[in-house]
Amino acid sequence: MSSTFLGMPATPPRSPYGTGNLRGDRTFPEAAHDELRNEQLRRNLGRATHTIRAKRLNVTGELPDWEELRDAGSALKTDTMNRLPELLEQLERKVTERGGTVHWARDGVEANEIVTRLVKATGSSEVIKVKSMATQEIGLNEHLESVGITPCETDLAELIVQLAHDKPSHILVPAIHRNRDEIRQIFLKEIPGIDPGLDNVPAHLAAAARAYLRDKFMTTKVAISGANFGIAETGTLCVVESEGNGRMCLTLPDTLITVMGIEKVLPRYQDLEVFLQLLPRSSTGERMNPYTSMWTGVTPDDGPQDFHLVLLDNGRTAALADRIGREALNCIRCSACLNVCPVYERAGGHAYGSTYPGPIGAVLTPQLAGMHAAKDDPNSSLPYASSLCGACFDACPVKIDIPSLLVELRHQHTEESGTTVEKLAMKAAAGVMKRPKLYTAAQKGAAIGRVMAGRDGKISHLPPPFDGWSDSRDIAAPPKQTFRSWLASAEGAATMRAAANEHEKNQKNQKKEEEK
Amino acid sequence: MRIGLFATCLGDTLFPEAVKSTAVLLARLGHDVVFPPGQTCCGQMHVNTGYQREPVPLVRNFAEQFGDASIDAVVMPSGSCAGSVRHQHEIVAERYGDAALRAGVATVKAKTYELSEFLVDVLEVTQVGAYFPHRVTYHPTCHSLRMLRVGEKPLKLLRAVDSIDLVELPEADSCCGFGGTFAIKNAETSTAMLQDKMRNIATTGADVCTAGDSSCLMHIGGGLSRIAAGTRTLHLAQILSSTRTSPYVPTEAVR
Numbered sequence: 030m031s032s033t034f035l036g037m038p039a040t041p042p043r044s045p046y047g048t049g050n051l052r053g054d055r056t057f058p059e060a061a062h063d064e065l066r067n068e069q070l071r072r073n074l075g076r077a078t079h080t081i082r083a084k085r086l087n088v089t090g091e092l093p094d095w096e097e098l099r100d101a102g103s104a105l106k107t108d109t110m111n112r113l114p115e116l117l118e119q120l121e122r123k124v125t126e127r128g129g130t131v132h133w134a135r136d137g138v139e140a141n142e143i144v145t146r147l148v149k150a151t152g153s154s155e156v157i158k159v160k161s162m163a164t165q166e167i168g169l170n171e172h173l174e175s176v177g178i179t180p181c182e183t184d185l186a187e188l189i190v191q192l193a194h195d196k197p198s199h200i201l202v203p204a205i206h207r208n209r210d211e212i213r214q215i216f217l218k219e220i221p222g223i224d225p226g227l228d229n230v231p232a233h234l235a236a237a238a239r240a241y242l243r244d245k246f247m248t249t250k251v252a253i254s255g256a257n258f259g260i261a262e263t264g265t266l267c268v269v270e271s272e273g274n275g276r277m278c279l280t281l282p283d284t285l286i287t288v289m290g291i292e293k294v295l296p297r298y299q300d301l302e303v304f305l306q307l308l309p310r311s312s313t314g315e316r317m318n319p320y321t322s323m324w325t326g327v328t329p330d331d332g333p334q335d336f337h338l339v340l341l342d343n344g345r346t347a348a349l350a351d352r353i354g355r356e357a358l359n360c361i362r363c364s365a366c367l368n369v370c371p372v373y374e375r376a377g378g379h380a381y382g383s384t385y386p387g388p389i390g391a392v393l394t395p396q397l398a399g400m401h402a403a404k405d406d407p408n409s410s411l412p413y414a415s416s417l418c419g420a421c422f423d424a425c426p427v428k429i430d431i432p433s434l435l436v437e438l439r440h441q442h443t444e445e446s447g448t449t450v451e452k453l454a455m456k457a458a459a460g461v462m463k464r465p466k467l468y469t470a471a472q473k474g475a476a477i478g479r480v481m482a483g484r485d486g487k488i489s490h491l492p493p494p495f496d497g498w499s500d501s502r503d504i505a506a507p508p509k510q511t512f513r514s515w516l517a518s519a520e521g522a523a524t525m526r527a528a529a530n531e532h533e534k535n536q537k538n539q540k541k542e543e544e545k
Numbered sequence: 546m547r548i549g550l551f552a553t554c555l556g557d558t559l560f561p562e563a564v565k566s567t568a569v570l571l572a573r574l575g576h577d578v579v580f581p582p583g584q585t586c587c588g589q590m591h592v593n594t595g596y597q598r599e600p601v602p603l604v605r606n607f608a609e610q611f612g613d614a615s616i617d618a619v620v621m622p623s624g625s626c627a628g629s630v631r632h633q634h635e636i637v638a639e640r641y642g643d644a645a646l647r648a649g650v651a652t653v654k655a656k657t658y659e660l661s662e663f664l665v666d667v668l669e670v671t672q673v674g675a676y677f678p679h680r681v682t683y684h685p686t687c688h689s690l691r692m693l694r695v696g697e698k699p700l701k702l703l704r705a706v707d708s709i710d711l712v713e714l715p716e717a718d719s720c721c722g723f724g725g726t727f728a729i730k731n732a733e734t735s736t737a738m739l740q741d742k743m744r745n746i747a748t749t750g751a752d753v754c755t756a757g758d759s760s761c762l763m764h765i766g767g768g769l770s771r772i773a774a775g776t777r778t779l780h781l782a783q784i785l786s787s788t789r790t791s792p793y794v795p796t797e798a799v800r
């Protein structure tokens with residue numbers, strides 16, 4: 030019998046280039062350049078993230094077993110990823126047994142096609158939507174519109190974003206970059222038949238949205254949702270939300286289509302015990318979210334009678350194939366890492382160019398969509414959009430070590446990039462530093478930097494690529510003497526001897542004291 | 546104790562005063578300070594920028610310089626370099642090193658300390674005989690705070706300083722925006738973070754903003770100098786080494 034060597038398995042495909050919302054059209058520093066100038070945005074973001082930080086610390090601090098919960102969450106997710114194929118098949122079996130239909134989508138393009146086919150089969154040209162990141166990621170709304178189906182977002186913040194023809198800037202608070210005057214303007218312009226006397230009182234704005242949405246809930250036959258969790262053991266899907274609009278969508282229409290990333294599966298129903306504590310406390314800073322909806326397949330005469338689950342890969346298997354990077358799949362999208370991130374706080378969500386902004390976005394987006402799909406792929410700037418301060422790691426309810434993932438992805442980027450000026454410089458620097466003699470010579474060379482300094486001993490202008498530094502910071506001229514030459518000098522030796530003597534003197538004094 | 550002093554490349558070349566202070570402080574506490582002359586750089590900048598092959602010789606050199614059993618502890622005036630030795634050298638050695646390197650890295654890792662944790666945890670001192678009659682605020686650098694978990698240790702040391710007027714820094718645990726090459730690659734975001742840090746420093750009315758890392762201080766101090774603020778930066782070691790008989794005297798240009 031002959032055998033054929035099939036070779037090493039190829040890297041699983043990433044989200045196809047040019048589809049969905051996992052890539053911006055410019056790099057992070059370029060996008061941040063504009064966003065940083067948006068004073069309104071920075072004020073809104075600063076206020077919102079600080080408030081939510083304080084709330085989160087209150088409700089996580091009050092639980093005596095918070096750290097154990099985080100450990101449990103992390104362990105459960107790690108276990109899930111280790112046996113993802115088996116759990117997904119179990120989920121498929123259970124959902125099917127309970128009257129649902131499961132579809133597998135390799136990528137966003139396939140998922141969009143499946144959903145479109147399902148909606149068309151109902152004859153409806155309108156769908157209502159539960160807030161969902163997976164459908165945002167694949168650009169489902171844009172796709173539906175292109176085939177003549179009108180999607181209506183029902184989460185208040187998502188609705189604002191949709192009406193403004195805008196993109197969400199925060200996982201949990203998509204309209205965090207808008208204030209109420211802006212929201213009033215958007216409503217007046219976009220909601221048909223709205224009272225032209227609408228003011229900017231939050232309750233009035235909410236009431237206007239409610240009236241608009243009620244009508245949609247009562248008349249639309251198809252709903253599309255995402256899922257926070259899918260339970261393999263029972264086939265139960267779970268959506269967690271604050272407003273109740275999600276529940277309307279999940280219960281009123283005849284047909285329900287759920288698009289779920291494959292990493293959202295959990296082994297057992299009991300695991301929800303851990304995640305339903307971790308998620309609300311980390312995300313909105315509440316002990317419990319107002320609405321937790323769960324459904325299993327189809328329940329006769331109760332709720333949607335036609336249920337479809339679309340399991341979405343779109344680069345997740347590629348992430349799973351990375352020994353280190355796969356940890357990013359453990360994310361439960363609570364947004365705690367965004368709210369504590371000093372970079373996100375200044376640059377805002379749009380600078381990341383992806384459905385997933387902030388620290389988790391910086392490690393998830395490049396893995397789902399790749400960061401070398403085209404020349405100067407903007408995604409390759411994402412792992413560098415961090416000062417590695419580590420606040421995200423501390424906040425993450427499932428303990429994802431985001432700083433280490435960022436460093437890992439930076440390494441993958443430099444490995445992929447071939448020879449660059451930066452790489453040559455790094456090589457040269459290491460080449461010097463590994464040879465102490467060269468190194469000391471180079472230190473002397475650095476002292477030549479003194480000529481760049483003004484009479485006050487400060488250097489205020491540096492050439493590119495360091496001009497970004499000197500735009501806002503001075504730097505001292507290198508000192509005349511390095512530490513090592515001081516230590517080797519007569520002065521250094523004398524100083525060290527004096528310090529040692531001082532210790533002996535102190536000891537003697539102490540002894541005398543004791544003898545007395 | 547026989548202490549191997551790691552000056553760090555930045556300290557050795559650009560901020561020698563902070564290293565001198567560290568050396569003097571440890572000697573004054575009765576310890577034998579040795580300076581392996583072949584030492585250079587820990588390779589942190591390489592790893593943090595995405596380069597893991599290039600720093601292999603640096604990681605090896607570090608392990609060789611400080612691996613000797615006659616050195617009881619390796620001490621450095623930098624939280625981020627200590628973090629690099631303790632967390633990153635292993636990654637580099639695992640991926641691109643050999644068995645000897647992995648063993649060497651494990652040996653030095655176990656005896657590597659940032660200055661404040663060495664003083665408080667190993668030497669078990671908080672009173673180091675320092676005298677510093679100035680208003681001071683302390684910025685905990687991210688790597689010392691979240692990678693090394695030094696927590697209250699630097700503050701314990703500062704509180705024990707004679708005549709110091711220590712004032713709390715609002716939003717102390719927010720990153721100053723340095724982040725190594727981040728300050729170059731994302732200079733504008735870094736500057737936005739720096740501005741908020743400087744605003745918080747200004748509210749303290751401190752003469753001195755201190756921290757345990759010359760790199761963050763270079764960034765904060767560079768910003769304070771540019772806006773001609775009344776506050777200067779100073780490494781923690783320089784405060785702790787200042788005494789009544791030899792008090793701190795400023796020498797650096799950028800304060």
Ligand code: SF4
Pocket residue numbers: 311359360361362363364365366367389421424425426427428429
């Ligand atoms: S990475 Fe962690 S903190 Fe960030 S959104 Fe995901 S679960 Fe939340």
